[in-house]
Structures are given as structure tokens and as C-alpha cells.
Amino acid sequence: MSGDTLPVEARFGGARPDAAGRRARLRQYQQQLLERMQAARLSGGARLQQLGVMIGTERFLVDLTQTGEIVPLAPICTVPLTQPWYLGLANIRGNLVGIIDYARYLDAGETAVAPDSRMLTFAHSLGFNCAILVNRVYGLRQASDMQVAGERLVDADNNEWLVLDLAELVQDPRFLHVAAAT
Structure with missing residues (x-):
């Protein structure tokens, strides 16, 4: 045969x-x-719940209404002549999604890829087909249970958290221009 x-x-x-x-x-x-x-x-x-994630070396809280889904890392196709923080495009459920390293965007190093790494997609309501590379997902958190310390929040375990507003990020002109300066 x-x-x-x-x-x-x-x-x-x-x-x-x-x-x-x-x-x-x-x-x-x-x-x-x-x-x-x-x-x-x-x-x-x-009470408003946020998703706790690690990006680079910082912990962030992201409003659930601004997030789409959490997906395992997919192969990322680099795009030439783009900013270093724009990692490229990934196919997520048949859609091309721009992948961002937010730590690099903040000039705070880079997000290391590890077994716990994931891609956090933006909510469709933001109108942006994008995802942020995260080192780790901590799950749901209650910011109202945390203490305010300057620009950070501190939880009961003394972990510091920053708030990441994706709706504000997609309004930032710097974020909107992924082309590298020539």
C-alpha cells in the first residue's frame, strides 16, 4: 500500500x-x-477588578474592560523599519495582531520571554488590533484593596503595582507611530 x-x-x-x-x-x-x-x-x-500582569520587571494592573484575551505565545514575524518596542505581527485565531513590548516602550529594558509568557490582546472596543507581551499573568486583582503610594498601588503582600491604561495608550501619538525614525 x-x-x-x-x-x-x-x-x-x-x-x-x-x-x-x-x-x-x-x-x-x-x-x-x-x-x-x-x-x-x-x-x-x-468593585472594579483589574488583571494583574508582569511586564519587564514591573507589575501592572489593566482594567478588564480594556482587555481582550490572554493567549499563549505565538510565532512573531518581525517587521522591518519599526521601533524596537514593536516586536512584529502574530497570527492569533486567524487575525494578524501587532505585538508590543511595553517595557521597551517605556525604555525600561525588555520583557523576557519565559514559559509563563503570554500575549494580552486589547479589547475590540479600543479599535486596535494589538497585544502586549507579558512575562506572567497574576490573575484578577482588586485595586480598591490596595494602598496608594505615589503613582503606585501596594497590595497586602507589599507588592507594588502600576496602572496600565490601554485606552490612554492607544491615544498616545508615539504609540501610534511604529515606524523607526530614518
Whole structure:
């Protein structure tokens, strides 16, 4: 029997059961997180929740209404003649998304890629097909439970947090011009 007449599964090994299980668990986790994020958005009288993330060496709180989804790292295609903080484009669920290293944007080093790294997409309502590279996702946080210390918030464990306003970021002229100066 030639290779051309074998079923597709036999020729290409088929889907590995462990990979299919991981995908199913990841989809379930993403669905649960999406449901929690939507519930937080819809609860008008409830306390405002933010998503805690690590970018570079800093912890940031991002308003849930400004975030899309958290996705595993995908291959990033670099784009020539762009700013160093514009890492390039990634295919996320069939959409090309610009990937930003916010630490580099702030001139605060770079965001190291590690096993816990993720891409945090912007909410569709911001009108920007973009994602920020994050070292780590800490989950939901309550800024109202934190103490204000200058421009930072301090949680009960004495961790310092900065607020990242994505809606403000997409209004910044510097952010809007990713082309490198020539």
C-alpha cells in the first residue's frame, strides 16, 4: 500500500491524545476566564477588578474592560523599519495582531520571554488590533484593596503595582507611530 492511499491520520500521525487534552483544558480555562471577565464588566455596582500582569520587571494592573484575551505565545514575524518596542505581527485565531513590548516602550529594558509568557490582546472596543507581551499573568486583582503610594498601588503582600491604561495608550501619538525614525 503506497503512502498516498493511507488515511490522513496514518500518514501524519493524527492528533496526539495528550495535545488534544491540553487544548481542551486550555479552551476550558480561557472560557472560564472570559466568563469571569464578562461578569466583572457587567457588574456595574461591584468593585472594579483589574488583571494583574508582569511586564519587564514591573507589575501592572489593566482594567478588564480594556482587555481582550490572554493567549499563549505565538510565532512573531518581525517587521522591518519599526521601533524596537514593536516586536512584529502574530497570527492569533486567524487575525494578524501587532505585538508590543511595553517595557521597551517605556525604555525600561525588555520583557523576557519565559514559559509563563503570554500575549494580552486589547479589547475590540479600543479599535486596535494589538497585544502586549507579558512575562506572567497574576490573575484578577482588586485595586480598591490596595494602598496608594505615589503613582503606585501596594497590595497586602507589599507588592507594588502600576496602572496600565490601554485606552490612554492607544491615544498616545508615539504609540501610534511604529515606524523607526530614518
